[in-house]
Amino acid sequence: RLLAAGGTLLDVGAHIGLVSIAVARSSLAQCLAFEPAPENQALLRRNVERQRLRGRIEPIALALDRESGLRHPRAGSGRSTAVACSTLDQALAGRELAGPLVMKLDTQGAELRVLSGARSTLPHIEQLVIEYWPAGLHRMGDRADQLRALLAEHFAWAAVLHPGCGEPELQPAPALLDGLRWIADDGSDPGFFDLFLSRRAPRASS
Numbered sequence: 001r002l003l004a005a006g007g008t009l010l011d012v013g014a015h016i017g018l019v020s021i022a023v024a025r026s027s028l029a030q031c032l033a034f035e036p037a038p039e040n041q042a043l044l045r046r047n048v049e050r051q052r053l054r055g056r057i058e059p060i061a062l063a064l065d066r067e068s069g070l071r072h073p074r075a076g077s078g079r080s081t082a083v084a085c086s087t088l089d090q091a092l093a094g095r096e097l098a099g100p101l102v103m104k105l106d107t108q109g110a111e112l113r114v115l116s117g118a119r120s121t122l123p124h125i126e127q128l129v130i131e132y133w134p135a136g137l138h139r140m141g142d143r144a145d146q147l148r149a150l151l152a153e154h155f156a157w158a159a160v161l162h163p164g165c166g167e168p169e170l171q172p173a174p175a176l177l178d179g180l181r182w183i184a185d186d187g188s189d190p191g192f193f194d195l196f197l198s199r200r201a202p203r204a205s206s
Contacts, residue, residue, distance in 0.1 A: 002127055003029035008097040010034070010125075012064055012088070012114055013106040016043040017057065024056040030098060031056060034091070036063035036083040062086050064107070066116035087117030100126040106194075109136025112147045122154050126199055129161070133192035134185050144185045148177040155197035168196050 003009060006028040011020045014033035024031050033048075035041045041061045048057045063085045070082045103125050105111050111130055115122065130151075134144035151158070151173065158176040159168030183189050 002100065002102050003027040006030075006098055007100040007102060008032065010088075010101065010103040012103060013108070014044055014059070015040050015106075017047045017059075019104050020044075020057045021047060021051050021053060024053045025051065029056075029102075030058075032058050032060060032092075034060045034062055034064055036061060036085075038081060038083070060091065062091055063110075064088050064091065064114045064117060065110065066113045088114060089118055089120045092121055097124075099124075102127045102129075104129045106131040109133055109138075109140045109142075112137060112142040112150065113140060115147070115150055125154075128155065128195075128197045130195050130197070131192055132180070132195050134183050135187045135190050136192065138185065138187035144183065145181070148180060151195075151197055152177050155199055157198045157201060159196045161194040161196050170196075170198060170201075173197060 003023060004027045007030075009020065009023050009029050009031040011023075011031055011033045014020055014035040016035075017033060020031040020033045023029055033044060035044050038061075041059060044059045048054055048059060061084065063083050064087065065085050066087065068086045068090060070085055101121075101124050105114060105128065107114055111133075128151075132144070132147070137144050137147060155173045157170040158173035159170050160176070161168055183191065
């Protein structure tokens, strides 16, 4: 619904295209689908072709991080595969993206690293759906409190997403994010869930 009339989805951690394809089929948005794993990237491109969405979804074989270079994510077989790595700011340099700009971010614990490389892009993102997984952040050498602080800096409203519960009830982001401190930052709690964050205030009920 956020992109029904058009705009741009940044699908970071696009996997095989489940989110990008659903958005492209039900809206007028353009989608940039970032997926570094070679096996997933091949399936993503195949799915985009099979759905005849090549003009709407651009698969991009990049891992996003706070720096450019090479990364070695583990493949499904346990092998380590080198993939090209960029910051989001560098990956979007020179592009003119139609607004509103919405990001979905699910990178298995690298979320803070991605956002740290998007300092120029973040002020233009209207809404963000992000996986919140303190154990994954800890595994990557980051801390959940750092991610919460960055999110509170850029978004005024937030909600925890619950499958099947319809439109989320937005709350002031600082209070909601502060309420997540009870989840251990040291990697001992394996729990994870999705957050929705927005710059705009919730619509007044009629």
